[in-house]
Amino acid sequence: MAISIPSRQLFIDGEWREPVLKKRIPIVNPATEETIGSIPAATAEDVELAVDAARKALARNKGKDWASASGALRAKYLRAIAAKITERKSELAKLETIDCGKPLEEAAWDIDDVAGCFEYYADLAEGLDAKQKAPVSVPMDTFKSHVLKEPIGVVGLITPWNYPLLMAAWKVAPALAAGCAAILKPSELASVTCLELGEICKDVGLPSGILNILTGFGPEAGAPLASHPHVDKIAFTGSCATGSKIMTAAAQLVKPVTMELGGKSPIVVFDDVDLDKAAEWTIFGCFWTNGQICSATSRLLVHESIADEFLDRLVKWCQNIKISDPLEEGCRLGPVVSAGQYEKVLNFVSTAEREGAKILFGGVRPKHLKKGYFVEPAIVTNVTTSMQLWREEVFGPVLCVKTFSSEDEAIELANDTIYGLGAAVISNDLERCERVTKALQAGIVWVNCSQPCFTQAPWGGNKRSGFGRELGEWGLDNYLTVKQVTEYV
Ligand code: NAD
Numbered sequence: 413m414a415i416s417i418p419s420r421q422l423f424i425d426g427e428w429r430e431p432v433l434k435k436r437i438p439i440v441n442p443a444t445e446e447t448i449g450s451i452p453a454a455t456a457e458d459v460e461l462a463v464d465a466a467r468k469a470l471a472r473n474k475g476k477d478w479a480s481a482s483g484a485l486r487a488k489y490l491r492a493i494a495a496k497i498t499e500r501k502s503e504l505a506k507l508e509t510i511d512c513g514k515p516l517e518e519a520a521w522d523i524d525d526v527a528g529c530f531e532y533y534a535d536l537a538e539g540l541d542a543k544q545k546a547p548v549s550v551p552m553d554t555f556k557s558h559v560l561k562e563p564i565g566v567v568g569l570i571t572p573w574n575y576p577l578l579m580a581a582w583k584v585a586p587a588l589a590a591g592c593a594a595i596l597k598p599s600e601l602a603s604v605t606c607l608e609l610g611e612i613c614k615d616v617g618l619p620s621g622i623l624n625i626l627t628g629f630g631p632e633a634g635a636p637l638a639s640h641p642h643v644d645k646i647a648f649t650g651s652c653a654t655g656s657k658i659m660t661a662a663a664q665l666v667k668p669v670t671m672e673l674g675g676k677s678p679i680v681v682f683d684d685v686d687l688d689k690a691a692e693w694t695i696f697g698c699f700w701t702n703g704q705i706c707s708a709t710s711r712l713l714v715h716e717s718i719a720d721e722f723l724d725r726l727v728k729w730c731q732n733i734k735i736s737d738p739l740e741e742g743c744r745l746g747p748v749v750s751a752g753q754y755e756k757v758l759n760f761v762s763t764a765e766r767e768g769a770k771i772l773f774g775g776v777r778p779k780h781l782k783k784g785y786f787v788e789p790a791i792v793t794n795v796t797t798s799m800q801l802w803r804e805e806v807f808g809p810v811l812c813v814k815t816f817s818s819e820d821e822a823i824e825l826a827n828d829t830i831y832g833l834g835a836a837v838i839s840n841d842l843e844r845c846e847r848v849t850k851a852l853q854a855g856i857v858w859v860n861c862s863q864p865c866f867t868q869a870p871w872g873g874n875k876r877s878g879f880g881r882e883l884g885e886w887g888l889d890n891y892l893t894v895k896q897v898t899e900y901v
Pocket of ligand 1: 599600631649654671675
């Protein structure tokens with residue numbers, strides 16, 4: 413079914429505005445390699461306008477429905493946004509599919525999650541009212557203290573391409589719920605649905621300037637946002653390298669940041685498991701969304717006594733998976749997002765082979781697809797801990813495998829990474845699962861599964877996977893500041 417990309421400008425102060433330098437970036441459909449539209453490319457001049465709009469919007473709406481204590485009024489807008497997203501679900505899912513190559517069925521689930529996220533933070537915005545003036549017990553009768561939770565102010569939200577609208581929603585919904593004004597800077601590789609969020613804000617009558625959307629390249633649009641003196645906080649999701657640059661810029665102004673960065677997450681499969689179920693979670697954990705998930709469990713640690721049988725199952729699954737245009741029904745793997753990402757994934761596999769690893773399956777273009785950035789899911793064995801594939805994030809469909817013989821060895825291998833985002837343990841022995849969970853250095857541990865993610869539960873990593881947590885109440889706290897009020901009585 414044909415779908416065309418709406419031609420949009422930057423969304424600033426409630427209006428569509430052409431970028432000051434009038435530049436645009438082509439959009440390439442990763443399944444066909446065809447240019448299917450373009451997005452505006454913001455620069456520092458547009459950042460200036462958006463920051464100004466956001467600051468004025470906070471001032472204009474103070475004491476009305478924004479930045480005042482009334483979370484209930486903000487909740488009304490968040491629910492209206494959720495309803496519009498649900499109304500436009502099928503169109504938004506198709507736009508995401510042609511923009512970033514995600515199978516249509518997956519994209520539709522993501523859009524449901526986006527709406528759910530706005531609904532959830534509408535509830536929390538309402539709940540915020542009751543939490544104001546929480547008393548603090550102090551040891552002197554002559555003083556009474558309480559706490560106010562207030563919005564941080566103007567926030568810059570910089571997001572990646574793998575879940576374009578969902579990653580934006582994880583930041584926009586709590587920021588608005590808290591009463592902040594926001595400037596969203598989505599990835600230049602997949603911004604189409606994020607721009608549609610601007611149209612949705614117009615439709616629901618969100619006060620102008622409260623959400624501004626600047627598409628564009630990182631160094632041109634993201635960097636001036638990160639270093640802007642009137643942006644009070646940056647919430648970032650993306651690579652470790654970019655996160656480090658943003659932290660450096662923010663440090664100059666002592667600006668708070670939250671960092672959701674990369675990963676190289678392990679899945680540990682013990683010898684007492686149901687092999688079919690464990691294989692399903694292993695496949696899902698590494699190849700869902702083509703492995704382009706920060707928490708993808710891309711390092712398989714499998715007990716040596718079941719390794720051969722287990723790997724046979726994984727290879728059979730890979731041989732039978734439907735790889736096709738992601739708009740096609742039943743597609744399980746679409747293309748990776750871009751030509752650059754395609755080259756990167758193939759390079760990881762060929763480097764691993766050169767370093768002595770064995771490619772058990774995949775890591776090449778499927779024979780039946782001549783165009784598009786398609787890669788067969790790769791299973792790589794004979795991996796050593798010094799190899800690039802073991803140490804670095806691929807962000808693509810590549811599973812590297814190592815065997816272990818004891819629980820201690822499994823834990824040591826699982827923690828042998830600079831990252832600490834997700835980790836999974838698969839075993840029928842629940843006491844062992846508990847021991848291993850405690851020993852794993854990760855912000856999220858899945859037991860007998862991999863990747864489920866709930867808006868209500870905290871999300872984020874340790875070590876170089878970042879700090880701070882999104883989602884749940886933690887997500888709202890990212891955009892609130894705590895004011896102590898002490899009164900002499
Ligand atoms: P990226 O770091 O290349 O880009 C992320 C965003 O930062 C984009 O909007 C980009 O334009 C912007 N950017 C780039 N340079 C910038 C600069 N100098 N200043 C300010 N902004 C800049 O990451 P990506 O390739 O879009 O996404 C993939 C990465 O994101 C992976 O490492 C993945 O693990 C990570 N990720 C993490 C999570 C999480 O929850 N921890 C979720 C999704 C993706």
